[in-house]
Amino acid sequence: MEPLVLLLIALLCVSAGTVGALMGIGGGLIIIPLLTLGFGIPMQEAIGASLIGVIATSTGAASKYVKQGLTNIRLALFLEMSTTIGSIVGALIAVYTDQTILFLLFSMLLVYSGYTMLRRTEKLFTPEQAEAEGQLVDLSCQYMDPKDSCQVSYGVKGQGKGLAYSSVAGLLSGLLGVGGGLVKVPVMNVCMCVPLKAATATSNFMIGVTALTGAIIFYGHGLLDAYLCGAVALGTFAGAYLGTILMARYSANELRKWFSVLLFLVAVTMVLKAFGLWGGP
């Protein structure tokens, strides 16, 4: 790859890192179409590079969110038990699956993601509903809401259900090189009674461990391009840093609408690519 191409990829990946940090996702939804449709990189190689970029986004943003106290570290560890297993299975399937099928699966994921983003509203709970007695483990946590500086305490319910759905997020991560945040955030909010802000920060934190099991398998199979991964990681690191600064000033709500439209358009392009109607076979 030419140095200029690598520089261009790194610059474009800055946007992936920024959006990823703002929305609590890894940014794979941007990196994969960018590499496959924009630069004609084979799907498997793109998934590998994307997993590295996803870890970079998570690590870059997480240290900031942990400092703010929004991340529920124990909840993250609890759900990582199932996301990592899902991710291993997904990565092993991806390594041996035909490109065309991966393209089609990815476009389905894009449509789902766009849909969730459009209709995502926060589920709120009364103190009685948030009471979490008799659960497997105590995952209750509290944080200071940065906007109106009030203390928010919550208990975590539906732990078995949460574990089961999280394995799906892990599977998607290993299979398609994304972070799975768009599955994890609603699962934590709707099934486990976690406030949206805490769910977003916790999802961002978890993405690093979820993607790392997939990345190890891609590394072991020699499917990572060193220069491509380096360029993607540097770009997403910078973007994630930018995202955490923007997070304090802007609301992600407006951005979400435009982003979902973009996802639908990319989904159509991915289907065209799968059938060889975009940029050659």
Place this chain on the structure above:
Amino acid sequence: MPSQSTLCGVVRPILRWGMVLSLILMLIGLALGVIAGEQEATVVPLEKIPFQLMEMDPAAFLTLGIVLLIATPLARVIGALCVFIRERDRKFILVSMAVLLSVFLAVILGAA
């Protein structure tokens, strides 16, 4: 049960230093690659990294950066495990061990 702030105190520096170190290594690798005029290489297998680092191979620097980046989230799981062991939080010692076990499984399957 360890408080959230104890956990944060251990996890945050791990994330920050892992990020800084891997960034520096990847920047060196990319710069060396541009100077040497070669930008095409798959990752170097783990056991060959030290030898190729001595030879100033750009791919080895990039790979070490990538390996460090992958290891950073893993290190924060180990960091949290140490806190749980110190505080004798049995349930969460088991939870952290389960996460580490599946990463170990990925290493075995990746090498196969």
